[in-house]
Amino acid sequence: MTQNHTAGESRLERGTRALSEIDGKAGEAVISALADIAPDFARYVIEFPFGDIYSRPGLDLRAREIATVAALTAMGNAAPQLKVHIEAGLNVGLSRGEITEIIMQMAVYAGFPAALNGLFAAKEVFARLDMETEASGRERLA
Amino acid sequence: MTQNHTAGESRLERGTRALSEIDGKAGEAVISALADIAPDFARYVIEFPFGDIYSRPGLDLRAREIATVAALTAMGNAAPQLKVHIEAGLNVGLSRGEITEIIMQMAVYAGFPAALNGLFAAKEVFARLDMETEASGRERLA
Amino acid sequence: MTQNHTAGESRLERGTRALSEIDGKAGEAVISALADIAPDFARYVIEFPFGDIYSRPGLDLRAREIATVAALTAMGNAAPQLKVHIEAGLNVGLSRGEITEIIMQMAVYAGFPAALNGLFAAKEVFARLDMETEASGRERLA
Amino acid sequence: MTQNHTAGESRLERGTRALSEIDGKAGEAVISALADIAPDFARYVIEFPFGDIYSRPGLDLRAREIATVAALTAMGNAAPQLKVHIEAGLNVGLSRGEITEIIMQMAVYAGFPAALNGLFAAKEVFARLDMETEASGRERLA
Amino acid sequence: MTQNHTAGESRLERGTRALSEIDGKAGEAVISALADIAPDFARYVIEFPFGDIYSRPGLDLRAREIATVAALTAMGNAAPQLKVHIEAGLNVGLSRGEITEIIMQMAVYAGFPAALNGLFAAKEVFARLDMETEASGRERLA
Amino acid sequence: MTQNHTAGESRLERGTRALSEIDGKAGEAVISALADIAPDFARYVIEFPFGDIYSRPGLDLRAREIATVAALTAMGNAAPQLKVHIEAGLNVGLSRGEITEIIMQMAVYAGFPAALNGLFAAKEVFARLDMETEASGRERLA
Numbered sequence: 001m002t003q004n005h006t007a008g009e010s011r012l013e014r015g016t017r018a019l020s021e022i023d024g025k026a027g028e029a030v031i032s033a034l035a036d037i038a039p040d041f042a043r044y045v046i047e048f049p050f051g052d053i054y055s056r057p058g059l060d061l062r063a064r065e066i067a068t069v070a071a072l073t074a075m076g077n078a079a080p081q082l083k084v085h086i087e088a089g090l091n092v093g094l095s096r097g098e099i100t101e102i103i104m105q106m107a108v109y110a111g112f113p114a115a116l117n118g119l120f121a122a123k124e125v126f127a128r129l130d131m132e133t134e135a136s137g138r139e140r141l142a
Numbered sequence: 143m144t145q146n147h148t149a150g151e152s153r154l155e156r157g158t159r160a161l162s163e164i165d166g167k168a169g170e171a172v173i174s175a176l177a178d179i180a181p182d183f184a185r186y187v188i189e190f191p192f193g194d195i196y197s198r199p200g201l202d203l204r205a206r207e208i209a210t211v212a213a214l215t216a217m218g219n220a221a222p223q224l225k226v227h228i229e230a231g232l233n234v235g236l237s238r239g240e241i242t243e244i245i246m247q248m249a250v251y252a253g254f255p256a257a258l259n260g261l262f263a264a265k266e267v268f269a270r271l272d273m274e275t276e277a278s279g280r281e282r283l284a
Numbered sequence: 285m286t287q288n289h290t291a292g293e294s295r296l297e298r299g300t301r302a303l304s305e306i307d308g309k310a311g312e313a314v315i316s317a318l319a320d321i322a323p324d325f326a327r328y329v330i331e332f333p334f335g336d337i338y339s340r341p342g343l344d345l346r347a348r349e350i351a352t353v354a355a356l357t358a359m360g361n362a363a364p365q366l367k368v369h370i371e372a373g374l375n376v377g378l379s380r381g382e383i384t385e386i387i388m389q390m391a392v393y394a395g396f397p398a399a400l401n402g403l404f405a406a407k408e409v410f411a412r413l414d415m416e417t418e419a420s421g422r423e424r425l426a
Numbered sequence: 427m428t429q430n431h432t433a434g435e436s437r438l439e440r441g442t443r444a445l446s447e448i449d450g451k452a453g454e455a456v457i458s459a460l461a462d463i464a465p466d467f468a469r470y471v472i473e474f475p476f477g478d479i480y481s482r483p484g485l486d487l488r489a490r491e492i493a494t495v496a497a498l499t500a501m502g503n504a505a506p507q508l509k510v511h512i513e514a515g516l517n518v519g520l521s522r523g524e525i526t527e528i529i530m531q532m533a534v535y536a537g538f539p540a541a542l543n544g545l546f547a548a549k550e551v552f553a554r555l556d557m558e559t560e561a562s563g564r565e566r567l568a
Numbered sequence: 569m570t571q572n573h574t575a576g577e578s579r580l581e582r583g584t585r586a587l588s589e590i591d592g593k594a595g596e597a598v599i600s601a602l603a604d605i606a607p608d609f610a611r612y613v614i615e616f617p618f619g620d621i622y623s624r625p626g627l628d629l630r631a632r633e634i635a636t637v638a639a640l641t642a643m644g645n646a647a648p649q650l651k652v653h654i655e656a657g658l659n660v661g662l663s664r665g666e667i668t669e670i671i672m673q674m675a676v677y678a679g680f681p682a683a684l685n686g687l688f689a690a691k692e693v694f695a696r697l698d699m700e701t702e703a704s705g706r707e708r709l710a
Numbered sequence: 711m712t713q714n715h716t717a718g719e720s721r722l723e724r725g726t727r728a729l730s731e732i733d734g735k736a737g738e739a740v741i742s743a744l745a746d747i748a749p750d751f752a753r754y755v756i757e758f759p760f761g762d763i764y765s766r767p768g769l770d771l772r773a774r775e776i777a778t779v780a781a782l783t784a785m786g787n788a789a790p791q792l793k794v795h796i797e798a799g800l801n802v803g804l805s806r807g808e809i810t811e812i813i814m815q816m817a818v819y820a821g822f823p824a825a826l827n828g829l830f831a832a833k834e835v836f837a838r839l840d841m842e843t844e845a846s847g848r849e850r851l852a
């Protein structure tokens with residue numbers, strides 16, 4: 001995991017690097033979707049959450065994604081972002097089982113509906129990733 | 143960390159053990175406070191969150207407390223429970239700096255007021271713990 | 285229970301009657317507290333919630349207070365209003381045990397912290413009512 | 427209404443019975459959907475909400491569903507669960523008119539958007555039930 | 569902007585006028601959709617929010633829509649109503665750029681997911697309006 | 711109102727200027743309170759909300775404070791920040807009456823309890839400001 005501050009790197013550069021490492025293509029898609037309506041906000045998304053917060057050295061990315069998946073499940077009103085971060089969790093080393101545990105635990109703090117909706121979001125993300133893996137496997141065989 | 147299921151142990155026994163390990167005296171105080179108004183609920187608090195969820199083997203207690211501190215900070219409407227879990231985080235091995243990082247990160251997902259109120263809750267818990275340490279130090283010296 | 289529309293009665297008159305029956309003195313205190321800052325809002329509180337909604341014939345006041353205590357417990361960000369409606373629930377015929385059951389059930393839908401904070405609010409209301417009863421008993425004996 | 431504790435019945439057995447009585451097929455569908463991602467959570471859903479809470483004797487199922495429909499409408503972030511419980515409300519004896527009243531009342535506590543979205547959820551459930559009734563009527567006539 | 573109280577006008581008349589001015593066709597569609605399930609609630613929507621609140625003289629409609637777009641973005645659980653009020657904001661004189669600024673600002677108070685979902689709602693509304701303008705342009709040319 | 715970007719000014723400088731103009735002493739108090747627990751977060755509070763967002767030219771500070779007071783009232787879980795921004799609203803030109811209107815309007819979107827708690831927060835801020843004015847008046851006379 002990077003999370004180090006390369007000398008002379010701007011917040012935008014550092015954030016772009018962190019966004020790519022954590023959110024992968026899903027993160028880039030969000031940034032593109034903002035281009036016509038709020039390009040400055042696209043920059044802020046890269047600079048503050050990724051350039052400032054996720055790049056801080058005091059907590060590793062695995063722990064940061066545990067926190068984010070938990071919070072988004074508990075809040076229950078940000079399904080698209082929860083799906084992005086379920087995949088981000090896998091990107092930074094959480095297993096599917098661990099992500100499922102985090103979401104289940106939210107039943108205690110935010111109720112069973114929040115946990116159920118989180119689990120169904122995870123199920124959807126896992127199924128999509130399986131299909132993509134399968135499709136790219138078929139391509140390699142072809 | 144325990145989190146193992148001792149053969150023949152009931153949910154209540156397992157939960158009591160987990161509650162004591164994680165929440166310490168703060169957990170016991172909550173259970174006592176429920177005794178006269180809702181004793182069955184006191185039992186449920188021990189059995190489901192602690193006997194069922196926190197005792198599951200798939201995620202260690204450190205990760206579980208990261209998730210809980212994040213969720214309670216983000217939800218922003220459960221200050222007493224957030225304070226209990228800031229202390230619980232310390233009990234299971236998180237540092238003060240790590241807890242501060244988790245709470246700061248919530249500015250991204252739940253806004254700056256939620257993060258600010260979480261940081262002030264942490265400040266209060268840390269100050270109380272320092273005072274208790276100091277007081278018990280004076281007692282040992284006396 | 286009233287909830288009937290007396291011919292020719294205005295929304296304000298009907299609401300004042302319903303507010304007094306349901307919330308008692310606690311309701312009047314809220315209305316008074318609004319007098320200097322937002323007197324029109326005091327009127328709206330009487331007219332819409334009480335004159336329009338609580339006075340509708342399709343659901344009795346007992347059922348309406350079950351709904352309100354449940355919602356305010358689950359939302360978890362309106363402690364003063366929850367306390368008013370715990371007392372209102374008693375005023376319209378719910379027992380302390382029933383109110384406790386409603387609040388406990390919210391652990392399922394909004395998490396254990398919401399239910400715990402609701403139970404502690406109920407405990408506070410019940411204790412205050414006991415003290416008032418005792419005090420007025422002593423006065424009668426004196 | 428059952429809600430009684432049959433001697434020797436486990437939480438899982440009692441919860442399965444309560445879930446079936448209250449949520450009917452919709453409840454079973456949720457449990458099945460969890461089978462591959464979080465089978466333990468499926469068991470917890472049956473055991474805690476249904477085996478522990480809904481089976482408690484201190485409040486009848488009609489009152490419990492008033493509380494649940496109110497809370498889920500007010501929280502406004504759990505549409506699938508709200509629909510399940512609108513149907514559950516009908517299953518345990520609430521009329522369509524009473525459910526509509528409960529949801530309308532939430533405008534007072536959680537705002538008009540929450541009430542509107544709740545009413546549109548109810549409209550959707552009622553329409554589906556009408557279509558199912560009609561379809562099964564045609565089958566009987568055929 | 570009207571917002572004046574015409575002598576002798578009822579709340580329903582005043583609210584109908586305000587609803588039409590502010591929400592336009594989108595408001596009428598909501599009222600129609602309520603006709604079969606909760607006609608009284610349709611009346612309340614007109615009378616209280618529009619007849620009472622939006623018609624008050626102390627704050628102009630432009631300021632009122634800034635407040636509503638901000639609140640609905642921050643709450644994050646009322647997408648249909650947010651879209652109606654993004655259009656309403658344009659109807660009462662806010663520019664697309666100003667609406668985008670209001671929504672972006674909510675990242676500070678309710679987190680980046682709330683702001684992102686608000687921006688995507690605005691993007692959808694703006695695109696629909698552009699298509700309607702284009703379609704009506706083609707009609708005029710035909 | 712400033713909101714202009716002075717050439718060569720850093721985000722921290724621009725944010726410090728905006729924070730001082732908008733939040734006055736209350737803002738400085740928040741920054742000081744963070745100094746020992748999370749000094750970096752103090753810097754982020756100045757840089758992102760104030761240096762980036764409030765300093766943007768597309769919306770004046772009056773409109774920005776309408777949005778913030780509305781959102782914090784509606785969310786209902788950030789009382790200290792709501793009070794800071796009620797005073798900030800006055801600092802950037804909103805009248806007490808306008809602030810009261812914004813808060814009252816939130817009854818429509820977030821329910822009556824949120825509006826009531828917002829009005830009581832405003833009442834508290836207005837009373838404190840009156841006392842401070844009176845006290846400084848007495849000092850001048852002495």
